[in-house]
Amino acid sequence: MFDKTDNAYGVNEVLMSSAIAGVVFGLFSGQPLCIVGVTGPISIFSYTVYELMTPRGTPYFPFMCWVYLWSMVFHILIAVGNYISFMRIISLYSCDIFGFFINMVYIQKGIQILSNQFDEVDLASGYASVMIALCMLICGVGSSILGSYLHYFKPWMRKVFADYGVVASVIFFTGFYTLLVVSWTAQRLHDCQSPNHFNQRSQAIVDLMDGLYIFWPGGEH
Secondary structure (H helix, E strand, O other), X not given: OOOOOOOOOOHHHHHHHHHHHHHHHHHHOOOOOOOOOOOHHHHHHHHHHHHHHHHHXXXXXXXXXXXXXXXXXXXXXXXXXXXXXXXXXOOOHHHHHHHHHHHXXXXXXXXXXXXXXXXXXXXXXXHHHHHHHXXXXXXXXXHHHHHHOOOOOOHHHHHHHHHHHHHHHHHHXXXXXXXXXXXXXXXXXXXXXXXXXXXXXXXXXXXXXXXXXXXXXXXXO
């Protein structure tokens, strides 16, 4: 969202708005378990509005302020009238399709970030990112299958795999990627360093060219 809005709406704004909404919701609501932060659909909606409003010359933040004010009014009306109770006579199709949409958003975002590594960095970074992502996927899904459907270990160990396998996979490969980037950067800096005698010879060549420049006063070096 930070990149899509030309650095106008990013992490700082999300953290501040989530903190304010969380405090207000916690003080005045009777339902403590509720998502008050920014999710995938909200991010897509925010930068889509930015892409639509900016070419028209409409100020982005005032427009979003009115959008959220109208949303607040409708949410209050739904809460006061308890219109959410009508969900019992309607199928859960809207809930299921919303969950499916969130899953697809994060899958698409992950593929987009991986593809950007090939264009914005280099091929080696792109291939490394794809391999790490695949390893993390295999370990996460494999641990879930191992804990839920297979019976090779004791019940308590299978429960550990099922509950913490995905989290452990994300933490491990995030640390692995960080160490890989640090070591790779250090190696590239080491390869780019030139010895002192090379720098001295380079300076000597520059001094020589400056001395010979008097023979070609109208030239460039």
